[in-house]
Amino acid sequence: MQTNSPQETGEAPSPPRAAPVFRHDVHVAFDGESATLTSPVTAFTLRPVRGGIRRALRRLSQGPTPVHELLDGLLPAERVQVERFLDRVGHLVARSVLTHGGPGGRRELIRLEPTARDAEYRAGEVDAGLPVRLSRFAFLRSRDGALVLESPLAKFRAVLADPAAREIAAALGEPVTAGSLAKAGGLSVDETTDVLRHLVGAGFAEQADADGAFASDTEPTLRQWDFHDLLFHSRVRSGRYDDVFGAVYPYRDEIDPQPAVKPAPGGPTVELHRPAREDIADRDPSLTAAIETRRSIRSYGERPLTVRQLGEFLYRVARVRAHYTPEAGSGRDEVVSRPYPSGGQGYELELYVTVRRCEGLDAGIYYYDPVAHRLVLVNDGAADRESLFHVASRATGMEARPDVLITMTARFQRMSWKYRAIAYATTLRHTGVLYQTMYLVATAMGLAPCGLGNGDADMSARVLGLDYLRESSVGDFLLGSRSPDDTVAGEPEEGWQMLNDPQWSLQTDT
Ligand SMILES: Cc1cc2nc3c(=O)[nH]c(=O)nc-3n(C[C@H](O)[C@H](O)[C@H](O)COP(=O)(O)O)c2cc1C
Known part of the structure; x- marks a missing residue:
């Protein structure tokens, strides 16, 4: 069963629902009253972990859970603790945009994985009448077997988990209004708008101004960045991206290294x-x-x-x-x-x-x-x-x-x-x-x-x-x-x- 849009029901639009879930590379191990979180970049132990907190941590490692459900049934002090925890470990927590329900239950549409420690999750504003388009810096690629949207302007990676999200991303290759995209992939208007608000908020998509212009085409600083230069810059300094970085010998036991000296070619x-x-x-x-x-x-x-x-x-x-x-x-x-x-x-x-x-x-x-x-x-x-x-x-x-x-x-x-x-x-x-x-x-x-x-x-x-x-x-x-008469080399013209x-x-x- 599909939910009706606010336009259809006359209700105020619901806030985008992005449900926290631990990143796929975060592992949680419980031991007595403590829980140890490990990821490729960090490891720390929380103590004491009991009651509602323990339940919340377990749910975060099981799958995306809307915040209100995560806090449901917790004591006020526990709620504060869980919210503080989510703030503190933001870089370990992905945010999932879910459908609002449906016959098979909620579906995960996109998963926003933070790629930077200081990534701040927020949804953007989308005006249904103005065109939205992918940023000139956003690109789609296959990563770890999934279709992901990335951009050197975004501190998140958007995993396009559901065909409907992939349909929306493909449609955003050209400017489209939220209204014209409505019901993409069978989503409700609200759900489509949720996806757009998150893609805009994370920096993958942008909304045209009143003249129909997009910032990545017109804003003087962005305009002067080539797509490949900004991507290169964002990947060759640490901080903005979460791939392994530096002298880590990734192929040590798999591929022979190139010799320090190239064997000279044959010839006179x-x-x-x-x-x-x-x-x-x-x-x-x-x-x-x-x-x-x-x-x-x-x-x-x-x-x-x-x-x-x-x-x-x-x-x-x-x-x-x-x-x-x-x-x-x-x-x-x-x-x-x-x-x-x-x-x-x-x-x-x-x-x-x-x-x-x-x-x-x-x-x-x-x-x-x-x-x-x-x-x-x-x-x-x-x-x-x-x-x-x-x-x-x-x-x-x-x-x-x-x-x-x-x-x-x-x-x-x-x-x-x-x-x-x-x-x-x-x-x-x-x-x-x-x-x-x-x-x-x-x-x-x-x-x-x-x-x-x-x-x-x-x-x-x-x-x-x-x-x-x-x-x-x-x-x-x-x-x-x-x-020989070039004796003044170095003298300014x-x-x-x-x-x-x-x-x-x-x-x-x-
Ligand atoms: C990385 C680099 C690229 C350069 N590319 C060119 C070039 O393509 N053509 C050229 O005529 N001079 C080139 N130059 C020389 C510069 O124009 C020159 O260094 C600059 O005008 C300053 O003048 P100076 O080297 O005489 O002090 C290059 C210099 C560097 C360091």
Whole structure:
């Protein structure tokens, strides 16, 4: 039997009913007068637990129970205790939106599981005459065998437990009024409105303003967030999401880790120059001079970069300088050391050098073997080389025709074997660290460096002979010789006003 809507009965709308229930990953164990609650993130014991409190805890672990039923029959002091408890452990308690009854009893429509410790449960307001739509940031996916709605704006996950809830979520792909959705999946108007109010309250759906506009499309801050950027941001810092996070070695006993050093591909090799430390010390500027005169340079000298300079550059930036092999069964990781820092000593980045103009080295696409300190030719096709250079030059507005393009790739599973949630974010941080190391070494060597913000990962995977999902590009860097008359690199162009003390003049070699 279906309940009639308030419009049909003339009654005031009933408040949305969301029934508390322990999250599926919370376990309650009773022992004498105490109860211990455990979840993947917490464990604590409540004492004394007897009478009505015990009954309430048991019901919370059995299934969703409307609050008034949970409190039914409790003494006033017990009611206060249960309500305080629900407040305190909000992050362990999901809220279920139930049907109001029906032939088979109440059905669970959606279950809102908190994903953040500070998730505050509340239903939103829905005006039956104004369109409602999913937020631009909400998305549906299969998780643990259920269809769930998630959003980086929401501190809940909505498990769409019932076909009627799935029907509503699908309909919200476009703007619809609550009235037009009424009776979706056989629900009453009240029940449909309940679902909408909870989806709006939790942040999955939004209601249009009087002009029909939705905040995620028009509000200036939200408008400037790309869907994928906000999702990424919400997942790579802890706090907003409840998945396992950090260095937890999720595949330790199931999948072999990627080695600390990538086996070099086969192909013709070119041994590279290994600079002597004293030679560098004699001619290097100070660190301060390198930092202060560092600039992105997109024009090059008449004389090309030399293979000797390329060897020195790669040696100073990216060689493997030490290798640690753990004893079997020690539980430690095989790691390496290189001149730039890397989270967990992962060193998942690899370098490929595409050469257009380099004295002493044929044009070609090479892999940099950081252990043997040599180049391995992986592709000598002129068209593939030009494809890489074309994308790189395009990133500079077709300004730069560098001697060499350095493509940084990541061996993704080297990081994701160890880290959950932050593996790719850490790789992008490593890319930035490597950019700066390259900038400073190039500046110290009197070369022309420029980092790039874009490269074509699909195309470069093809020409480098890589599998996009295992290893593909995450950064690109231009390198070339400096023009001899380019002595003022570091000096600001017209329109710039120097704000520093003259002693910090960019040309000062301190
Ligand atoms: C991550 C990153 C991406 C960059 N992307 C580009 C790019 O795609 N094209 C370009 O010409 N310069 C690029 N640059 C260089 C910046 O434009 C440059 O660092 C900025 O204008 C400041 O100038 P300066 O490096 O000379 O101090 C990039 C720099 C970094 C660090």
